[in-house]
Amino acid sequence: MGVPRFWREIPYRYQLIGTxxxxxxxxxxxxxxxxxxxxxxxxxxxTKLSGKGEVVTYTVVRVAPEGFERETPxxxxxVRLEEGPRIxxxxxxxxIDEIEIGTKVRAVFRKVGEESPSGAIYYSYKFVPA
Amino acid sequence: xxxxxxxxxDIATMWGQDPVAVEKGLGIIExxxxxxxxxxxxxxxxAARDALKRARISPEEIGAIYVGSxxxxxxxxxxxxxxxxxxxxxxxxxxxxYEFACKAGxxxxxxxxxxxxSGLIKYGLAIGADTAQGAPGDPLEYAAAAGGAxxxxxxxxxxxxxxxxxxxxxxxxxxxxxRREGQSYPRHGGRFTGEPAYFKHVVxxxxxxxxxxxxSPSDFDHAVFHMPNRKFPERASKTLGFTRDQVKQGxxxxxxxxxxxxxxPLGLCSVFDVATPGERILLTSYGSGAGSDSFHIxxxxxxxxxxxxxxxxxxxxxxxxxxxxxxxxxYREKLNFxx
Amino acid sequence: MIGMQKVAxxxxxxTDFGELWDKSLRDLTVQAGLEAIxxxxxxxxxxxxxxxxxxxxxxxxxxxxxxxxxxxxxxxTPKASTRVEGACASGGLALRQAIMAVASxxxxxxxxxxxxxxxxxxxxxxxxxxxxxxxREWEAFQGVTFPGLYAMMARxxxxxxxxxxxxxxxxxxxxxKNGAKNPHAQYRRPVTxxxxxxxxxxxxxxxxxxxxxxxxxAAAVVVASEEKAxxxxxxxxxxxxTGQASDTIALHDRREITTMDAxxxxxxxxxxxxxxxxxxxxxxxxxxxxxxxEIAAIEDLGFFPKGEGGKATEDGLTELEGQIPVNPSGGxxxxxHPVGATGIAQAVEVVLxxxxxxxxxxxxxxxxxxxxxxxxxxxTCVTHILGR
Numbered sequence: 001m002g003v004p005r006f007w008r009e010i011p012y013r014y015q016l017i018g019t020x021x022x023x024x025x026x027x028x029x030x031x032x033x034x035x036x037x038x039x040x041x042x043x044x045x046x047t048k049l050s051g052k053g054e055v056v057t058y059t060v061v062r063v064a065p066e067g068f069e070r071e072t073p074x075x076x077x078x079v080r081l082e083e084g085p086r087i088x089x090x091x092x093x094x095x096i097d098e099i100e101i102g103t104k105v106r107a108v109f110r111k112v113g114e115e116s117p118s119g120a121i122y123y124s125y126k127f128v129p130a
Numbered sequence: 131x132x133x134x135x136x137x138x139x140d141i142a143t144m145w146g147q148d149p150v151a152v153e154k155g156l157g158i159i160e161x162x163x164x165x166x167x168x169x170x171x172x173x174x175x176x177a178a179r180d181a182l183k184r185a186r187i188s189p190e191e192i193g194a195i196y197v198g199s200x201x202x203x204x205x206x207x208x209x210x211x212x213x214x215x216x217x218x219x220x221x222x223x224x225x226x227x228y229e230f231a232c233k234a235g236x237x238x239x240x241x242x243x244x245x246x247x248s249g250l251i252k253y254g255l256a257i258g259a260d261t262a263q264g265a266p267g268d269p270l271e272y273a274a275a276a277g278g279a280x281x282x283x284x285x286x287x288x289x290x291x292x293x294x295x296x297x298x299x300x301x302x303x304x305x306x307x308x309r310r311e312g313q314s315y316p317r318h319g320g321r322f323t324g325e326p327a328y329f330k331h332v333v334x335x336x337x338x339x340x341x342x343x344x345x346s347p348s349d350f351d352h353a354v355f356h357m358p359n360r361k362f363p364e365r366a367s368k369t370l371g372f373t374r375d376q377v378k379q380g381x382x383x384x385x386x387x388x389x390x391x392x393x394x395p396l397g398l399c400s401v402f403d404v405a406t407p408g409e410r411i412l413l414t415s416y417g418s419g420a421g422s423d424s425f426h427i428x429x430x431x432x433x434x435x436x437x438x439x440x441x442x443x444x445x446x447x448x449x450x451x452x453x454x455x456x457x458x459x460x461y462r463e464k465l466n467f468x469x
Numbered sequence: 470m471i472g473m474q475k476v477a478x479x480x481x482x483x484t485d486f487g488e489l490w491d492k493s494l495r496d497l498t499v500q501a502g503l504e505a506i507x508x509x510x511x512x513x514x515x516x517x518x519x520x521x522x523x524x525x526x527x528x529x530x531x532x533x534x535x536x537x538x539x540x541x542x543x544x545x546t547p548k549a550s551t552r553v554e555g556a557c558a559s560g561g562l563a564l565r566q567a568i569m570a571v572a573s574x575x576x577x578x579x580x581x582x583x584x585x586x587x588x589x590x591x592x593x594x595x596x597x598x599x600x601x602x603x604x605r606e607w608e609a610f611q612g613v614t615f616p617g618l619y620a621m622m623a624r625x626x627x628x629x630x631x632x633x634x635x636x637x638x639x640x641x642x643x644x645x646k647n648g649a650k651n652p653h654a655q656y657r658r659p660v661t662x663x664x665x666x667x668x669x670x671x672x673x674x675x676x677x678x679x680x681x682x683x684x685x686x687a688a689a690v691v692v693a694s695e696e697k698a699x700x701x702x703x704x705x706x707x708x709x710x711t712g713q714a715s716d717t718i719a720l721h722d723r724r725e726i727t728t729m730d731a732x733x734x735x736x737x738x739x740x741x742x743x744x745x746x747x748x749x750x751x752x753x754x755x756x757x758x759x760x761x762x763e764i765a766a767i768e769d770l771g772f773f774p775k776g777e778g779g780k781a782t783e784d785g786l787t788e789l790e791g792q793i794p795v796n797p798s799g800g801x802x803x804x805x806h807p808v809g810a811t812g813i814a815q816a817v818e819v820v821l822x823x824x825x826x827x828x829x830x831x832x833x834x835x836x837x838x839x840x841x842x843x844x845x846x847x848x849t850c851v852t853h854i855l856g857r
Contacts (some may be wrong), residue, residue: 014216057622058621058624059613059617059620059621059675063671064612065597065609065612066593066596066597068612070166070463076613078621078720078721078726085722088604088611089611090612092165108172108176110165110172111167111171112611122610123172123212124611
């Protein structure tokens with residue numbers, strides 16, 4: 001992807017900054033400008049999420065998309081963060097049979113990919129068992 | 131610290147060497163290997179985050195970040211700016227990356243001391259981290275490891291982990307170990323890396339430090355030296371007059387290998403796992419090319435409380451998963467993948 | 470339809486689905502379009518407008534502006550031509566647009582077509598193109614693939630309802646059995662449950678034979694107003710109802726990971742419009758991009774209670790002779806899934822079934838049929854109900 005597209009999301013990916021609607025007390029990640037429940041009546045501000053969560057569901061990717069070939073097999077999960085929103089991410093630093101629905105995880109900072117060997121490096125959140 | 135480890139014996143067997151002899155000769159049992167998604171930047175971020183947990187300051191108050199490494203992910207584009215964005219150190223802040231072989235991390239500490247000591251900034255963050263590569267089959271392969279440590283440096287003296295009382299360095303042009311631009315692996319001068327390089331700088335700089343602070347080995351509770359293997363720091367400490375007990379706690383190379391810019395910094399972190407207020411630590415790093423930074427450190431009252439706020443170095447060392455040589459090669463990208 | 474005219478389908482056409490090396494995107498569309506127009510008995514000049522569903526021609530063949538290409542190469546210029554995109558629901562959406570265009574009274578005859586040419590690039594690139602139907606920034610960026618998303622849905626479904634790998638595999642067995650009777654299908658051989666369960670893992674628990682293939686193909690239908698339909702040569706098949714709904718793009722943002730709310734809403738809208746209940750449907754073509762998708766679809770449309778889709782499949786209730794035949798065409802699994810064409814091909818199948826022209830896979834006494842077309846992992850759903 002072009003560098004501006006990656007750069008724009010840096011604070012959100014690096015620090016897990018989402019948004020919170022104070023009208024209905026819902027948190028969102030990735031950040032949303034419009035609260036889907038309150039719409040116009042919502043009051044939405046940025047909020048830093050703790051990175052703690054639990055596994056809602058997961059899979060083991062064995063046939064990788066472009067750029068992820070060296071990592072197979074790897075675990076991808078939907079994690080529910082303790083503030084409420086769900087997030088899709090890899091789970092690393094664990095064996096495949098260590099993960100099940102309900103496993104507690106926490107966010108870490110890892111390399112997710114690169115544009116090419118000569119291109120920009122993409123960093124983002126991943127999760128490890130807590 | 132990455133959680134993967136490879137045993138020296140497994141590397142030795144791969145290259146047809148005597149595994150027991152190799153392990154005994156180097157004193158390295160196993161080394162830390164980075165996962166395929168880890169690099170100097172990710173390691174620096176994790177270390178910095180733990181430092182912040184212990185320091186309990188707002189990241190916006192950090193005035194400088196220095197990442198020292200010989201494996202910065204970019205040849206041009208600083209690791210420090212990514213670390214800054216990842217920990218929220220935004221705004222009024224200076225940064226630059228350092229390279230001085232294995233002493234780039236301690237060089238960053240010295241620079242931070244200067245900036246905070248002069249009052250130009252409130253807090254400085256110095257990181258030494260590496261995901262060093264050893265050429266397949268080369269003796270360096272047993273030692274070259276991945277890991278990093280971060281230190282938040284402040285001028286005020288309130289409830290800190292430790293106080294740096296003095297630092298002094300020595301720098302010469304000694305080509306004992308180097309890597310040319312564009313080359314994947316470093317080269318070294320074999321036995322030349324010993325007496326004229328490592329030992330000369332480590333011993334002379336440590337002596338300078340003790341002279342300038344009016345101390346002698348018996349004044350210190352712990353001594354940490356750069357650890358390219360286990361033999362070198364043990365011999366240097368003996369030459370200087372330190373006992374085995376004094377260097378024991380810092381000798382992490384046996385379990386994680388030589389983490390290059392993270393090496394003596396991680397040795398220091400290991401000492402902080404157990405040190406008590408009032409204890410004194412001598413730390414002397416060594417960077418090929420060559421130079422040494424030596425420090426006189428006194429442990430402060432804040433250590434007991436702050437220690438608990440983030441994982442202990444010893445725990446990170448024990449949290450491990452063994453991999454075999456094939457997996458090691460895959461992780462370290464020594465395979466040529468089709469473009 | 471309140472305030473709108475009644476609408477019918479009077480002509481259908483489709484190409485074979487498969488790896489069609491000799492056919493370009495233009496070739497495929499022209500073939501399907503001409504067949505549909507011929508089938509309708511209309512002279513080409515009578516066509517008023519064209520809606521074409523195509524998901525990713527830009528990535529697959531580096532061509533956008535499909536609307537112009539198709540009107541041009543089908544000989545339909547200067548009539549109005551519009552490309553419609555909703556990921557894998559592009560075809561179904563194109564059909565709905567055509568229906569609305571005729572029902573509004575604006576046009577008499579509109580062609581709704583769908584096409585996808587997926588095999589001109591390497592598989593890894595195709596996978597990347599398909600990932601564009603997911604949330605690129607927050608799903609695909611993190612390394613999840615389409616099979617991965619549906620695999621996570623499957624695992625949660627297995628956890629919540631006890632759905633088994635056996636049941637997931639049975640969907641593939643059934644659809645291949647049906648597809649073997651479909652001359653246009655990409656795969657025309659039955660498979661055994663052992664073959665499905667033994668196929669390689671793509672993203673646990675989804676295996677190779679749980680996944681629909683990469684395909685080339687096109688399909689088209691001619692939609693006509695009531696007045697014109699009654700004058701036409703062939704018996705009109707009436708559009709009794711249509712429904713469409715949207716949902717979050719990312720699977721992690723859904724209300725429930727195992728339920729496609731868009732399917733529930735779109736299905737209900739179509740039934741309400743038609744004044745029918747789910748029990749009135751004689752056959753249904755659902756969006757089985759992966760076998761779990763069929764199980765979720767038959768639950769979310771209301772054929773079976775939530776959680777019981779797997780058991781219903783295992784018990785044979787969705788077989789050709791079963792209580793509610795699901796995917797008599799062979800589904801996406803066996804027939805193939807040229808993304809933009811699928812929604813239209815589903816309508817083609819239902820029309821053939823209702824006309825009694827489905828050959829060896831004919832459902833007995835078929836008088837009302839339903840189609841169900843989904844985009845991405847459920848961000849879009851469009852349904853149609855057709856009747857004699």
